[in-house]
Amino acid sequence: MNNPAPPAVAATGARDLVEHDGELALLRELVQAISSGPGVEPLTAAAARIITEATGTDACLVYVLDDTETSLVLAGATPPFEHVVGDIALALSPGQSREAVVIAEDGDNDPRYVQIDGLADFMSMVSVPMATDPGGLVGELVVYTRGRREFSSAELELLSVIGRLIAGTLQQARLHRQLVLRERAHENFVEQVIEAQEIERRRLAGDIHDGISQRLITLSYRLDAAARALGDGHYEASLQLDAARELADLTLAEARAAIGGLRPPVLDDLGLAGGLASLARSIPQLRLEVDLAEARLPEHIELALYRIAQECLQNVVKHAEATVARLRFSVGDGTAQLHIVDDGVGFDVHERPSGDDARGYGLLSMSERAELVGGRLDIRSRPGSGTSVTATIPVEALTR
Template sequence: MPTGGLGAHDVHGLVDADREVALLLDIIAATSSGPGVEPMAAAVARMITAATASDVCFVHVLDDTDRSLTLAGATPPFDEQVGRVRLPLGSGVSGWVASHREPVVIISNKEDDPRYVPIVSLRGSDFTSMASAPMETEPGGLVGVLNVHTISRRDFTPRDIQLLLVIGRLIAGALHQARLHRQLSARERAHENFAEQVIAAQESERRRLAADIHDGISQRLVSLTYRLDAAARAVDDAETAEAVEQIEKARDLADLTLAEARSAIGGLRPPVLDDLGLAGGLASLASSIMEVDLELELADERLPEHIEVALYRIAQESLQNVVKHSRALTATVSFTVADGVARLEVSDNGIGFDPGEERVPGTNNVGGYGMLSMAERAELVGGRLAVRARPGSGTTVTVTIPLDVSDPAQTD
């Protein structure tokens, strides 16, 4: 039976005049039940059961692989099976309808039909007659299959099937949009999970390196300073002044190396970020910078860990650029959370640079590796980095990250 070109006007004549407007209103209500596939399919199942005077309706929707159908909506009590029943295309009556894009009517003795595959959880043996119709969008994209069943024998007429096809065509577009929304949401969740995993892996490696430096290099440097002190005490100052001087220089070098190792440990994994959150981490970072007078404007807000880590690293890189390249006397670090957006800004009154030259002063890389690294970190957590600079007018680095307002980390 051809299905092309069906629309709202095709409802006319398939139901009584009094029922026509009510049915169209029911279809509008069902397709307006929200962006979710399951809520919409549930509303569709209830509406079709009433419209066709059947006992139960199953709405099978094509899954995201386009290779099987999943039960997305059903008349109670079968709504408990939503999401649990899957049929490969070509399997069962629904799979056959999906593959051939043609309706099927079985008046009785379903078990004798070679296309029929019993599904215990849907209690097919309780129902005598069934009709199944494809749901398609223009110009013929399959969305799913509608099945209606009756306990008593029913001779489904061509008008009944035409009504199912019309309803299927009218709701297919909305269900297709719901599927696209679900796929987009899944991709967004996958991206967020990927970002968290990447940042977690990076931080895990930083923890390992920090531990290796602390347990290995730092401990050996401490032992070296003890031995140098002992050597200095054992040397006769009057006879070996030169040896004493060299030992003192060696000890100074060991102390300097130990300080650099401890600084590297702090840079690899600052414990204050775990204990005090981003605001505390930024304040601690600022206190370690003596070359520039820093002003802080920090909101006491906790964010998801992977976002806090990303913003901290961006601030760390920005402040290193300020110290190394800007020749600034003062700088400002601002962190705010408002209207579902986290915002970090690091600005200085230094020499600035010309963005058109695509080169950060003091670096050998076009565009500046640090800038690229910061932009990648921001994008990894769904944010955006912007740099405003002009020769003689300083530089401002701004990061904005939209937040999921439902995340519990933002409501503690």
């Protein structure tokens, strides 16, 4: 029969077991916090709470390197400092020490003690840098106690381990935030570019309407007046006037078509599906079969897809020698797709026309519009087998 362990040994073993269980619990909480998502603030807030509980300290502030990498910004804190998160920044100086800082007492007179409103109630402080290898400094975690406390080497090591555990995740969160900001900036830029294009198109439409169209109408009236003044005795002159009037009417019709193409108000009234249906009806040269989803998208995406369809159908009319075409618009699985296929003569996609001719310019314009809104354009064709054009645009969610 085994003899029971001496009381002192049993107490030490029990304490080790408790400490071991505490470390496992701490590790589980840290893993859960790290796995909670890519946000910097939720992770730092959770880390601050976990650190104070694990170390028996009274407050914790977690600073994270800002996007300019010139300062550390307070990203997470325990009470009573959570209200100043985002408002406190510590400037970084070149070659600044990345060693742990321990202040047991008299912090007010120590230049390393960062003065923040409310810290007068705290006496001891430990600051530990958070860094990745490679990658360098990511942030800094700081703990405070109200009473004087000498932090042991084991406690400093625990804080350093915690810092290393969350440093990599914080770095990923920083990069994710920067990516999101860049994507938002790019989307805003795209919207501004498309808006500027549409403003210019409306201006051109107004200029054509108020200038060329009005002059053509006046010219038609003058030609009618000239025909009446000539009377019936000038057969050859009357023929020339009739031809001139017909040319003026044709030019006026083309000007009005250009105005309609430059400014499609139907998008505002009916959305993309209604706009595409109206566009299909405006092309009598083709028998167009349409299948259009009644879904609304962000305005800049609707404009891009409408312009792609407009350019594509113009190419079909001018170059494809087609009699039938199909126009399909669908939304699903996070993408909007515009698909146009015709039964025309087709062409060799490996020898596309250059941008110097009308078809080449049209293909380039469609591709650029798709790429501008983060999508892609796929063109499939071969001589004698028609052409298929598909624009695929990512969309996060329907706007309405």
